[in-house]
Amino acid sequence: MEPKTTEELGSCLVFPCVKELVAKNGELNSVPERYVSRNIDPFVLSNIDSLQHLPVIDLSKLLYEEVKGSELEKLDIACKEWGFFQLINHGVSMTLVEDMKKGAEELFNLSMEEKSKLWQKAGDMEGFGTMADVSQDEPSNWVHLFYIFTLPSHLRNSHLFPNLPLPFRENLEAYCIKIRELGIKVLVHIGKALGIEPNEIKDSLGEGGQSIRINYYPPCPQPESVLGLKAHTDASALTILVQNNEVEGLQIQKHGMWITIKPLPNAFILSLGDVMEVMTNGIY
Template sequence: MEAHEELRREIGDGSGSAVNAPVVLDNVETLSSKKLKEIPHYYLQPRETENDLVEVVDNAFLIPVIDMTKLLDQHSSGHRDELARLHSACRDWGFFQLINHGVPEEIVEKMKIDTEEFFQLPLEKKKAYAQLPNGFEGYGQAFVFSEEQKLDWVDRLFLDVRHITKRNVRFWPTHPTSFRENLDKYSLEMQKLTICLLKFMSRNLGLDAETFTSMFEEGSQGVRLNLYPPCMQANKVMGLSPHSDVNGLSLAVQVNDVQGLQVKKNGKWVPVKPVPGAFIVNIGDLIEIMTNGEYKSVEHRVVVNSKKHRLSIGAFLSPDFKTIIGPVPGLVKQNGPNYKSIIFEDYLEQVYRNKKINSKSLIDQMKLEK
């Protein structure tokens, strides 16, 4: 991660000049507790976004649900059907809920408890793990560089959870005392589950089972704990702006019972109603590139509740930083590749230069003109 912190310092404000002094803003939880009648302008969404928040399709679509036990049992009568459902979910939705995934319930529940306890800490204790100027890891908001930009209504703790020798433990909370041990166990399970899913995806695409896993087994992983505080003017703010994930595969779990995640389907926003015990899995930009567009990353967003806070945990799996990302040869048809090839480290540089993950703008830059 040290190399990437240096990269961010070199990038500065994106113009080649030195990094500007960081913009210091109140955390969202503090703003929420004040029950402000006027929301700071940098959190107010444009009018068209405010109108869009009410245009949600509720019952027309249901996010696919995939049963891992059926995928694993090659001798079951439902094995082939479940493989087909997984393929359809990755191709037509880019999102699905995974049940019977095999991750011990105790590990998930302990991570949920620690997430709640961390965000319940006094602000000064949480600030001990604050992001460094122009950094990405730690407690705070990412890509804050101007009071003129539109910010998301969320407080988060983002951690790089690669191998222990490569971690910057300065950002790893010591309270609750069980946090580090529980996150270790949780992230290991996320890695194992991702590798398993990638094998089935490779098989569905007619590829060798190790095609994707060979790139992800020694890859990187980020875990993000999210707190979306309530907002009295919830229709004027956004918990997480519409975007597709820039990584390979994402696995999320909702900590409490407050909904907010929405997926874009056929131009409409579809609420995700979590299935108890399930992980919400979505395809990231890197998988779209690798599959030459057969599986597509999908825009999603988080809306805010006017009365209750929402908590979630996201795990984001990616290849090693030196991996070359590009369409897998076995999936390139007669018309050739649809996307450029790039070293993952250079791809991340584009993320930092853009300074904001917006819609699918980054994947659009990777598309080749035909």
């Protein structure tokens, strides 16, 4: 089944998804012009060992500290100086995480006929697609993604969540609840590092919303010429990222330099978003 057009699948889709483009053409020798980015910022290629590494925070130690201790101080520095950190001993079942990874792979391996039932509709950001926010004259990201709003449950897309395949839907249900609990714990400790009462950040966020985006980056014959996702900040308060493999692709900018992140096994990578920056403006 051929990938559907923009008009058929919704305004967010600019071109057929990259995964199907690669599958349809077999082993590509070059990147289609549409995806070539000609003004990519230089990134770190050498002297990796001499660079600072992303801070690592141990949640079990944070929970153990009754007063401001060394782990909370590390969290404070990570937020002030990086806005990113890796979180270990986070308490989320790795069996559940692995089930989510497997389910995500199976989701992207669905036939185009099955994917079409979960595609972005006109004017909607949820489902399969590209979430393109650039003009037709700008290069597209080398990514195919699935985006879905998960919590609170009464605000879910009524045509999308119930139609997710099993057991992925059940695992996603359990996962989003656990990740929300983890996010609240982290936010409370960020508040603690700032001298803010535990409920103050919770009250500021209100009920809050949670969404999950799954990014798929197919093999690329010219990786130096494309961007999986363009440079951006997250609009959320907190992003909790889990990587499906050990490929080093995520980069963050610090002091004008792009630094490649080496993900730790069984760790989450956390990023402070725009909402958190606004909330802590004048403190961080």
